[in-house]
Each structure stands twice: as structure tokens, then as C-alpha cells.
Amino acid sequence: MRMRLAGVTIGLGVTALVAAGSLAAQTPIPGEFPDYSPPRTADGHPDLNGIWQAMTTANWDIEAHGAGPGPYPEILGAWGAQPPGLSIVVGGTIPYQPWALEKRRENFERRTEISVPGDGVDPPLGDPELKCWMPGVPRTMYMPYPFQLVQTPEFVLLAHEFNGTARIVRMNWEEESPVDDTFFMGWSRGRWDGDTLVIDVTGLNEDNRFDRAGNFYSASVHIVERLTLVSPYHLMYEATIEDPNVYTHPWTIRFPLYRRMEQHAQVMEFKCQPYVEEMLYGQFTKPGAD
């Protein structure tokens, strides 16, 4: 059952990277960081165990963005304002097909209009994060919450704080995703490429978003992530996104993850579901009831 990835699967990943051409930067880019020889686990691979967190504002918009008021500034003031940030997209912008650029704009404009499961609205409305849904891949990697990476020879667990979402990465796993267009967190299969952990993600559903700005993919998306330790405290993250139904060619995001260094740092419990119930279901509450 647990075998090396079939040649076919590796071939797909390689094809995606090659097709991305120069956009599929190496992780790390030679000369970007001083040479680093990472500590290793008993099976000889770099030890990626730890609590990590991105320090980008990509959850607002993975492309470059200035500051903005955010939704409901009349209530939330500076608390709800959008902080400015640079793009995590290699090359700056996402190579959308023209129709998809229009859909992104609509996603953004309607991001706080919500539908609830069962009400028949298809596709569902609103940013999934706003509704406390699992944040999806790759968004979960740059949400402003930490995650813990637990590395074993057969599995790598990524346990995220937001919504208690976790992703099991099956190492050297032959079995393809049992379903299409289903998983928020994908069918994730890992392998080591030298000192880089490579994760092949399929089976993703089309309800995921990249950010609050409405950036999106379709169910045909295929993502290849690359995680490389570049210092004791920095884990470079790179993901190539391939979806011929939405983009003109594959593209890549890239940013460092930072090791959380506080004494006793831990992933805390952030169950957001209770905090969205009034937003989602308050409209159906019996008048006068609490």
C-alpha cells in the first residue's frame, strides 16, 4: 500500500513544474540564503517539526494591495481595515483567463453576502473564511494563525489553529484521490526531493478561495507544494498552481514561514463556528428567542 509514488504521478508533478517555466522558482533560490545544513530526523530527512506561521497579509489578497477600509468600517474601524502588503505571487499577478478575472471581481464584491448549506444557493455565496469553513490549500498556509507540523516517515500532519483544521500528508503514497471536487484540504501526498518536502495536492473542491479578495481556482486545480528549511527559524514555502480551466498557465506563490519562538508556543483552540452562527442562522431565530 505504501509504495513510492508511481512514475505517472511523479511525471505529472514534474510536468507542472516544467510547464511553469521560470515561474517555478527553486526553493530556495541559489544565493538567496546562506548555505544551511538542517538537523535531521532518524530517517535522514530534514527535521521540519515545529510551529510555523506566515507573516504576510496574503489572506487579504495574495497579490500586491494597498491599505483599505475592509468590510463594515462604520462598525469595525481600524480593527477591520485591510493592511497593505506585497504580492506572494511570483511575477506579481495571477495569469487569469479573461472570464476568470471577471469572476474574481464578483467574488470580491459579494464576499460578505452569505448563503447557508441547504438553502439551495449553488455555488455557495461568501468567503469561506467568513463562514468558518476549512480554509483550503494553499490558503491555510498563510492564514494569520500558526500551525504545527508533525513529521513521521509515513505521514506528515499539518495541524492548523483556524477552525482546528488538519491535513494528513501521506508520504510516498500511490493511491490517487478517491474522489474529485471534494476536499477542502485536498488529497495530499508527500515525497522528499533532496532536502525539500514536496506535497502533491489533488481532489480539491471549487468552493475554496485564496483570500478575501476573491481569488479562486476550479475543481480541476492541481497544486504542488515545496517546503525547504533555509535556517533554524525559516521554512520556505512554495506552491505551483495549475488549473487550465482558470489560468493561462501554471503559476507560483512563494513566502517564508517563520518558526514560532515564544516559550511554550502552542497551537491554541480557535473554534470559530460559534462565532458565525448568528451571522448564518440568526435570520431563522424565532422572534423574541435568544
Next chain:
Amino acid sequence: MRRLSISSMVVTATATALCVAPKTWSQSAQDDWTPPRTPWGDPDLQGIYNYATVTPLERPVELGEQVVFDEEEAAVLEEEMAYAMDQDRRDGGNEADVARNYNNLWTDTSRTQLTEDNRTSLIVDPPNGRLPPRVEHPMTPERAAAAREAELSLKRFTLGFHESYHDADVGNRCIIRRRNEGGGHPYLPALYANTAQIFQSPGYVVIYAEMIHNARIISVDGRPPLPDSVETWLGSPRGRWEGDTLVIETTNFLKADDIGRTGVVYRNADPETFRIVERFRRTGPETLEYEVTMSDPNTWTQPFTIRVPWNETDGQIYEYQCQEWNYDLYFWLSGAREREARGEVFDPDAELD
């Protein structure tokens, strides 16, 4: 069959051991086996496990002091359970079929098997195999009002007149799995999804229960508990190794009074005084023993201990989506408003089955 490999002599010996020293019964069978360790020297508990069993939580009263079933009783019971669990047996007409809508696709067939030692209860202490009596509190106006509201909430839920999402329980709301049925700590068998995977890294054990995707990260490095001001639905676990046993104490449960009628801790005990201590120990290459002791002087007259075998499974953990596709809340709430619009009225004095 599995249980035929246990001679009646062994069963008898087990029964005796259970009565005399409940915590050591399963050690004798594995004398020639050394529990594995991780490369950094901790006991290795890793694997994917199923903890379903048909063994009841509480021993049926009529069994008195009988700690284990004999072979014949066990065979009959497992057969009966296999029949009862078969939701696709089509022997009760349309209404029964609808009531069995959690059909064989859902049900965990491991639930047709007794624990390997054919125990009559998962509770091993107190010795009668039953939950201790509840503490009786003098009835105050506050307690009476709270009890009445819980009763009404259950009636609204059961009769389809949900006033708000608060009438659904924590499981229906996709916050945590209901504490009474396990699927989190305490890990007790439920209808389905009795699967968990254990991961370890230096200083940590993570128990990932599939249902409501809960990766429970247990630090095993001597760090202090969280401050009391931090309250959580699932509590904050801290682990330690005692020989080959992982001991977990969990604190910092939510104390808010608006969490609904099912509460956050086992059987709606008082989160202020509730104490839960769990022990995991590898008993064989493919088995763990899970033992949990719970106490709450405000709820039970004495502590009690539950022991559940964890058996390695060929199954996998899959993504458990909950609030993302939770049709229940919409249908219950919009349905209740629709019924009211049609003039139907909730009867607060209705008798529930």
C-alpha cells in the same frame, strides 16, 4: 473466530485478574514482547486505530457481579448485535426503513464485536461496572429554572420547533462531538467514525479523531497548564510518560452557561470541578489500551474508570466536513419557522418517548 482463540481458562484467569487488579489484566498475555520506542526514546503509540466495540458502557444490572461473558453468551450477543446493527435488513416496513436512515454505509461493523476479553462493561471501576450515582443537589429556584429550560430545549429539538441554533446540541452545531458519545476525549464507541490516528514528534503526541476533524495536540514536555482565564471547548491537554504509559490531564474547559443543554464535558458535568485523566499504553503490535478516569464531586459520588481497546485498522482518516455542509441547522430552523407560519404550535407539555 477471534474469541475462540481465548481458551475458557484464560477467560477465567482474566476475570479473576479483573476483580483483583483491574489495571494489569492484559499484561500477562504479552510477556515476550517489548513495546516499541520512537527514535528519541518515547514509547511509540503511533498508528491508525478503531475503538468501536459492542461491549456496553455499563454492565446490565441483571448481570450483577459478572465481569465477563462466557463463550456462549459472547457468541449470542455478537450475533444479536450484528442483526440489530443491520440497518438494511428491510424487515420492518417503510417507517422502520426511514428510521434506519443511518444505514449500513454509516455503521461501524467493529461495533458488533465485544472487547477481546469479553467484558460485560467498559466501566471497570466501580466494580459493579456502572456509573456512580449522581450527586443530589438541593433544588433551588435557579436549578429548577435551568432544568426546565434544558427540558424545553430538548423538546423543541425533538419535536422540530427549534427556536434558535442553541436548541441544537454541540455536535449538531459542528463545534465538538457530543461528549456523551465519545469521538473525542473520552474516546468511547459511537455509531460511526470511531477512528483516530496517533502521530508523535519529540515532545508531542497528537491524536487526530476523524469526526469534526480534531487534531488534539498533547505537549509531553513538562510545560505548565494554560492560565485559568483561557477556556476551551475541548480543554487543554498536558501529557507525561509514566513508564510505557502516556498519561494525559486536560483542563481549561469552557464554563460559559450558554453552551447548550449537552455541555462541554462528559455527561454535562461541572466544568469547574470536572477532572479527566487518560492513559494510553501499547498492549501489542496492533493494540493500545485506553483507560480514562473521570471525577467531579459536584456530579458523581465517586470517580469512575472506563477502559476501551484501540485496535489498529487498515482504514484511513478522511476529511470530515461538518459546518461546510451542515444542512440540519437550515432545515430545522427554517422548518420550525415555516410550521409556525402555518399555525402549528409547540406544546411545552408534550411527552417525549
